[in-house]
Amino acid sequence: MKYKYKYKVGCSIENLKGVRDFIRASLKNHDIPDLQVSEIVLALDEMCSNLMIHAHHCKNEDLFELIIHVENNHPLVFEIIDDGTVFDINEFNTPAIDNIIHEKRKGGLGIRLVKSIMDKVEYQKTSEHNICRLVKTIRNK
Numbered sequence: 001m002k003y004k005y006k007y008k009v010g011c012s013i014e015n016l017k018g019v020r021d022f023i024r025a026s027l028k029n030h031d032i033p034d035l036q037v038s039e040i041v042l043a044l045d046e047m048c049s050n051l052m053i054h055a056h057h058c059k060n061e062d063l064f065e066l067i068i069h070v071e072n073n074h075p076l077v078f079e080i081i082d083d084g085t086v087f088d089i090n091e092f093n094t095p096a097i098d099n100i101i102h103e104k105r106k107g108g109l110g111i112r113l114v115k116s117i118m119d120k121v122e123y124q125k126t127s128e129h130n131i132c133r134l135v136k137t138i139r140n141k
Helices: 013-027 034-055 097-102 109-117
Strands: 002-010 063-071 076-082 120-125 130-136
Touching: 002 013, 013 034, 013 063, 034 063, 034 076, 034 109, 034 130
Parallel strands: none
Antiparallel strands: 002 063, 063 076, 076 130, 120 130
């Protein structure tokens, strides 16, 4: 069976709880281990907050859509669709963890986290939208 869940939300960080709740509710009935659901929520929370802050400057009137594709025996696919400034984390050189600690830097850890949780992060720009696609293979207990 194929399932598709959609959630459209304004780019205010106050909306992140709603995003997290939507992800959990969408994945609830699909036999995904709780630990993996929590990891996915963490990664998507990071991606959505970065989008809200950096691409849309926390303007609630700017909207983005989160689409979750669930299909039996296939990886989960998460699409974040917006029309803001594109920031491709694959083109960002993640600083070494030692450098972040030594320099007491803020930032850089979220991208490292997303890349460690998700199997694939892809970007696509169409004439109308930016699409960030995150893929996660579920490993059952």
